[in-house]
Amino acid sequence: MESPKDMSFHRVLVSSCRELLTLAPRTPYGTTRDKAFGRGRLLLLVGVPAALLTLGLWAWWSLTQTDIFWKMFDLSVYHNAAAEVDDRGQYILYERPFGIWQLPFIYPPFSAYIFVKLLPLGFAGLKWFMTISSFVSILAVCWASWGMLGYRRSWGRLGAALVTFAAVVWLEPVSWTLIWGQVNLALLAIVLLDLAQPDSRWWKGIGVGLAAGFKLTPAIFIVYLVMTRRFKAAAAAVAAFFASVLFGWIVLPDASQTYWTNLSEISGRVDSELSVGTLNNQSVKGMLTRLIDNESVVGVVWLVLCAAVVILGLLAAAKASLAGRELLGVVIVGTLSLLVSPISWSHHWVWVIPAFVLLAHKAFTSRRKLWWFATAGFFVFYASWPMQINALGKWDDRIPLQPFGLMWLVPRDDDRESHWNVWQFFVGNSYLLAGIVLTVVVSCLLLRNTSLTPAEPVAEGTPGSDGAAQTPEPVGAPAGAGAAAVGSAPSEPDPTDEGAGRKGVGIGN
Numbered sequence: 036m037e038s039p040k041d042m043s044f045h046r047v048l049v050s051s052c053r054e055l056l057t058l059a060p061r062t063p064y065g066t067t068r069d070k071a072f073g074r075g076r077l078l079l080l081v082g083v084p085a086a087l088l089t090l091g092l093w094a095w096w097s098l099t100q101t102d103i104f105w106k107m108f109d110l111s112v113y114h115n116a117a118a119e120v121d122d123r124g125q126y127i128l129y130e131r132p133f134g135i136w137q138l139p140f141i142y143p144p145f146s147a148y149i150f151v152k153l154l155p156l157g158f159a160g161l162k163w164f165m166t167i168s169s170f171v172s173i174l175a176v177c178w179a180s181w182g183m184l185g186y187r188r189s190w191g192r193l194g195a196a197l198v199t200f201a202a203v204v205w206l207e208p209v210s211w212t213l214i215w216g217q218v219n220l221a222l223l224a225i226v227l228l229d230l231a232q233p234d235s236r237w238w239k240g241i242g243v244g245l246a247a248g249f250k251l252t253p254a255i256f257i258v259y260l261v262m263t264r265r266f267k268a269a270a271a272a273v274a275a276f277f278a279s280v281l282f283g284w285i286v287l288p289d290a291s292q293t294y295w296t297n298l299s300e301i302s303g304r305v306d307s308e309l310s311v312g313t314l315n316n317q318s319v320k321g322m323l324t325r326l327i328d329n330e331s332v333v334g335v336v337w338l339v340l341c342a343a344v345v346i347l348g349l350l351a352a353a354k355a356s357l358a359g360r361e362l363l364g365v366v367i368v369g370t371l372s373l374l375v376s377p378i379s380w381s382h383h384w385v386w387v388i389p390a391f392v393l394l395a396h397k398a399f400t401s402r403r404k405l406w407w408f409a410t411a412g413f414f415v416f417y418a419s420w421p422m423q424i425n426a427l428g429k430w431d432d433r434i435p436l437q438p439f440g441l442m443w444l445v446p447r448d449d450d451r452e453s454h455w456n457v458w459q460f461f462v463g464n465s466y467l468l469a470g471i472v473l474t475v476v477v478s479c480l481l482l483r484n485t486s487l488t489p490a491e492p493v494a495e496g497t498p499g500s501d502g503a504a505q506t507p508e509p510v511g512a513p514a515g516a517g518a519a520a521v522g523s524a525p526s527e528p529d530p531t532d533e534g535a536g537r538k539g540v541g542i543g544n
Contacts, residue, residue, distance in 0.1 A: 217382055234267075244274065370386055394413055
């Protein structure tokens, strides 16, 4: 069989589709975790004080800047909307704005009911609940990410999760999710913990379905489960999603009828309050809106670009999963959900957490110093830096220190985005452009360099990491470190072969 590296790219796509549909072996994920951290207890001794220091610094900054850190504008929308439903009836849920900034509630009724049940906490108690649950979610995501890379439960893995936790809290999407009181971190944890379960678990997929019922975007992972032929998990996800919709119809029938029969209109109401073209919207549609002053043209170009990126990305993600690189596949799909959604505020980009784990894993296990620079550059790019930046992107001593990312160093709001120069365009769209470029590059490398079927008969007794027969890895297989992969040297084993359990023929076992 001809190697993918010797094919033209359109033939690579055709070959990949054929592999996924008919030829590629698929064995259960999550059956083995055999990697361990050296000096695990020492790593734990570093991780505990690092995590406590991060929590202390966050608490100090929050107490000294309460007007910034403790208002939780988005959480006030959820809380006030739930209060109105409880007091005045369901009809008002999708009819008027709520919260401190008077923004529309655009989530399904299932999510509204959850916040109704949290009303006894009061808004002050809800802020504490959301903050604590968000920090717990960050740690859970770090723990699950290292596990999906094949590391077994140990003190070392806990230490690595705590060290990662101490770092990623200071990434701009994470910081602003905490500040706004958003649900992104909780949903990320639910999806990732669900997908980290072995394929043999009957409940795998339920978390994805419930997350999609709370906020529609995670539904893309149902497609991912189907493409990787985990039909039982996909069915569980679909069942959980429809169960959440049915539950919403039962407890909030009027609101459910309004929402599901006017979904497009309700989703578009954000644009009437906060323009889709504002800097904070780091999605393909946001960039096109800033670039093209024609809504019809934007719509067409958006659909074409999204279709191309989604097809390429989902093929690559499925191939990565079947080749044993589950976390890489999941991160690609998470990034796709951000790119194609009409609205992806910068704080929605919490998928930087597992992406950072992928890069850190590559840096720790590779002999190339390049990966340390790549990991550091990733952190600097997405970090939240204490700055006093006004709407013109300039330093202003009258503004309190806030955790801004580098992309905020350009003019924003009041249609200033439509007057950007070339430099401002690249800075202001940097999250999106980085996401597109790295997703396309990683996807192309995966499709071209990863073969799921043996090019020739496998010699008997060739051992894999679990003792099973294994196909020799193609020379130059992609490193696959999250959103910044390049080919590894032929003599160097690929450290991103997550190997957390796809036993049998394929890369990464």
